[in-house]
Amino acid sequence: EDQVTQSPEALRLQEGESSSLNCSYTVSGLRGLFWYRQDPGKGPEFLFTLYSAGEEKEKERLKATLTKKESFLHITAPKPEDSATYLCAVQVVRDDYKLSFGAGTTVTVRA
Amino acid sequence: DVKVTQSSRYLVKRTGEKVFLECVQDMDHENMFWYRQDPGLGLRLIYFSYDVKMKEKGDIPEGYSVSREKKERFSLILESASTNQTSMYLCASTNPGTGIGKLFFGSGTQLSVL
Structure with missing residues (x-):
């Protein structure tokens, strides 16, 4: 069975304190990761797609990386507006329509 | 701006x-x-539809049904609501060309069954 595990569950950061979130996966044949980002009371909002090990994507203070077993979301010099729950999801090669989501990491950035 | x-x-x-x-x-x-989204469990797929009048079961379809009579509208039906169906329900859409991983979500419905 495909598994997606995110850690830590919660992360409290001081403004400017860089950190990383982890998404580890156990799947048979990764199509994409x-x-x-999900703000309270809202639906998730797409950030990045990663397809192969070694790939990196960046957007403002966020940088996502991918290895064969896990992905990291690095938050550089976070601001309070980066406070949100970050979700990762995987699609496997045998599934055209299904994503398997992790439970998420809730990030709180204090000014 | 895209909207669900x-x-x-x-x-x-x-x-x-x-x-x-x-x-x-x-x-x-x-x-x-x-x-549906529950604390500590992440998002779990109930049903999906890849075309009008087409529907496929996801991981947790028991107790639910769906209807898609028009392309723009997708309805989720709880035939007989139970307390274990209390949850946040999220609808999403995408196009095959965009890639299934880039979903556009609605803001969600928080359902409480008493």
Whole structure:
């Protein structure tokens, strides 16, 4: 069975304190790994797609990387507006329509 | 701006009631999905539809059904609501060309079954 595990569950950061979130996966044949951001009371919002080990994507203070077993979301010099729950999801080669989501990491950035 | 609209933000129902959750997208997307989100469990796929009148079961379809009579509208039906169906329900849509991983989500319906 495909498994997606995110750690830590919660992360409290001081503004400017860089850190990383982890998404580890156990799947048979990765088609793609995706990162989303979810603000309280809203649906998830797409951030990044990663397809192969070694790939990196960046957006503002966020940088996502991928290895054969896990993905990291690095937050550089975070600001309070980066506070959100970050979700990762994977799609496997045998599934055209299904994503398997992790439970998420809730990031709180204090000013 | 792309939009997925869910009809209710909060809903309170009684056990045994039939519940309809509506979702409309204005992006002419072919694929639509219903997920539920529970603390510590992440999002779990209930049903999806890859075309009008087409539907496929996801991971947790028991106790649910769906309807897609028009391309823009995807409805989730709880035939007889139970307390274990209390959850946040999220609708999403996408197009095959965009890639299934880039989903556009609605804001969700928080359903409480008493």
